[in-house]
Amino acid sequence: xxxxxxxxxxxxxxxxxxxxxxxxxxxxxxxxxxxxxxxxxxxxxxxxxxxxxxxxxxxxxxxxxxxxxxxxxxxxxxxxxxxxxxxxxxxxxxxxxxxxxxxxxxxxxxxxxxxxxxxxxxxxxxxxxxxxxxxxxxxxxxxxxxxxxxxxxxxxxxxxxxxxxxxxxxxxxxxxxxxxxxxxxxxxxxxxxxxxxxxxxxxxxxxxxxxxxxxxxxxxxxxxxxxxxxxxxxxxxxxxxxxxxxxxxxxxxxxxxxxxxxxxxxxxxxxxxxxxxxxxxxxxxxxxxxxxxxxxxxxxxxxxxxxxxxxxxxxxxxxxxxxxxxxxxxxxxxxxxxxxxxxxxxxxxxxxxxxxx
Ligand SMILES: N=C(N)NCCCC[C@H](N)C(=O)O
Ligand SMILES: O=C(O)CCC(=O)C(=O)O
Ligand SMILES: [Fe+2]
Numbered sequence: 307x308x309x310x311x312x313x314x315x316x317x318x319x320x321x322x323x324x325x326x327x328x329x330x331x332x333x334x335x336x337x338x339x340x341x342x343x344x345x346x347x348x349x350x351x352x353x354x355x356x357x358x359x360x361x362x363x364x365x366x367x368x369x370x371x372x373x374x375x376x377x378x379x380x381x382x383x384x385x386x387x388x389x390x391x392x393x394x395x396x397x398x399x400x401x402x403x404x405x406x407x408x409x410x411x412x413x414x415x416x417x418x419x420x421x422x423x424x425x426x427x428x429x430x431x432x433x434x435x436x437x438x439x440x441x442x443x444x445x446x447x448x449x450x451x452x453x454x455x456x457x458x459x460x461x462x463x464x465x466x467x468x469x470x471x472x473x474x475x476x477x478x479x480x481x482x483x484x485x486x487x488x489x490x491x492x493x494x495x496x497x498x499x500x501x502x503x504x505x506x507x508x509x510x511x512x513x514x515x516x517x518x519x520x521x522x523x524x525x526x527x528x529x530x531x532x533x534x535x536x537x538x539x540x541x542x543x544x545x546x547x548x549x550x551x552x553x554x555x556x557x558x559x560x561x562x563x564x565x566x567x568x569x570x571x572x573x574x575x576x577x578x579x580x581x582x583x584x585x586x587x588x589x590x591x592x593x594x595x596x597x598x599x600x601x602x603x604x605x606x607x608x609x610x611x612x613x614x615x616x617x618x619x620x621x622x623x624x625x626x627x628x629x630x631x632x633x634x635x636x637x638x639x640x641x642x643x644x645x646x647x648x649x650x651x652x653x654x655x656x657x658x659x660x661x662x663x
Contacts, residue, residue, distance in 0.1 A: 317560070317571055318345040320580075323356030325474040335481065343482040346582055350597030351560045353577040354548070357471045359464075361576040367464055368552050371610040373454045375418065375516035379404070385420065385449035390442060395431075397446030399423065399653050405518070409658050410538030417536050417601070419515045422448045422461070424508065424620075443650060465512055465614065468548050472508065472616025475546050475580065476501035483590065485629055493628045500627065501589070505545060507619040509646065517557070517601065517609040536603040541596040542583040543652050544617030544645060549579040551611035554603065558611075561598040571599070584648065585618055588640045591626035593633055620646035 324330035324338045345352040374382070387403055388396025400421055406414040427447035432440055450458040480498030488497045517536045536557065551558065551573050558579070559568040571579050587596045603609045618624060625642035 317349055317351050317353055317569070317579075319353040319355055319574070319577065320345055321356040322354055322471070322474050322478060323358070325478045326356070326358060326470075335478075339478055339482040342478050346479070346482070346586075346594040348563070349560065350595050351571060351579070351581045351599070353574050354471070354475070354580045355577050357474070357578060359467055359471070363464070363467075364550055364576065366460060367550060367612050368610055370454050370457045370460060371514045371516070371612055372552075372608070374420070374451055374457065374514065375608065375610060377453055381451075381453060382418070385451050387421070387449070390444075391440050393440065395440055395446070397426075397441040398443045398657075400444075400446055401449040402451075403657070407658050408537075408656055410535070410540050410656075413535065413538055414658055415535060415537045416520060416603075417515050417517045419513050420449075420451075422450075422465075422512045424510050443654065444646075461512065461514075465510065468512075468614045469508060469510065469616065471548060471578070472505065472510075472546055472614075473502060475548075475616070476505055479546075479586070483593075483627070483630065485627065496627045496629065501545065501586075504618045504622045504624070505616060509544075509617050509620040509649070511615040511617065513613050513615075515611050515613070517603045517611070519607065519609070520602065520604050534602075536601040536609075539598045539600040541587075541598055542581060542615060543649055544583040544585050544615055546586070546616045547581045547583060547613050548616060549581070549611060549613040551579065552609055554605050554607065554609040556605050557601050557603040557609055559600055559602060561600075568600075583615070583617070585622075585624045585645055588624050588643065589627050589630065591630040591634045592639050593630050617649075618645040620649075622646075 318341060320341050321338060324334040382402050385402045387399060387401035388394035390396060390398030400423060402420050403418060405418045408415045423444060425448060426445045429441055429445035480501050485496060485498040485500060486492035520536060553573055555572045556570055558571045560571050562569055581599065582594055582596050584596045586594055622645045623642055624645055626638050626640055631638050
């Protein structure tokens, strides 16, 4: 485990606006796609501008997150996640999780969080012993806090906007990979809109995360396990992560291609930090890798971030695209997988005790 301090950030900045503007010129879209290809090939991480969400709205999201985490634990626990299949009617994943409940690489992470997923509230519900019935992992309704009162409305609107941003990014990705248009040389079913179709009913995830500073942090249960990482190194699971974080520098770190240098991904005001997930790696046959990253918050104050994971549909089947197999030496590196199964495998191992699946 290296502890050398990361070099300053130099991640590329991608202006996505040509993929929103119906009047944009082909050359403007081409310029964005080209820059995106370089960013995804070299880093798998970049800053996104031109997404159309005003900075004031982004600041509101951060301040509501901060407000929620500053409430007493008893208040936070009103939306505590409950075990899937348990008597409380939970789905194991949605809701509030306390400090150290999340686990990465077998170690407790030093953060607390609330997770929301695409609604699945009409899922079959079996009668449990507690009378409330029980959901399968990931299938229940979302849990929203009473305080701050406006959080639900503001966050739901934010999810709508971010789905549009995610769509624009995956549309640009199809162009960036040179997948081609239908009827103009594209492989059948694998044209430049392939990611757009796969994410049409995105099984998105939004996390609201709170990170106390690591050094001198309060003595919480199992603190000896949690000294090292705010969030241990990992890749994200799906397509594109659209991360909003407060201005704290030095916390989010990205592993470079050399496999040993960590680069700070410090926030740029108004921009989102974007990274690609495991499904993009599979589709591109490893041409674009889902980059490892981690959080070590030793800076000032309590850090908050709100990543939004724009993902394929739960049932989406993901296999290497013929064009990408060609570009990577002709050998298919991954078997077909179903996104929802990949997700269940990950989420099931994410909690301390691992009693979930
Ligand atoms: N939905 C996403 N991508 N969440 C990322 C969380 C990463 C940490 C997790 N404990 C892990 O080990 O994967
Ligand atoms: O808080 C951050 O900056 C990143 C969090 C993250 O990587 C994740 O939740 O997947
Ligand atoms: Fe992540």
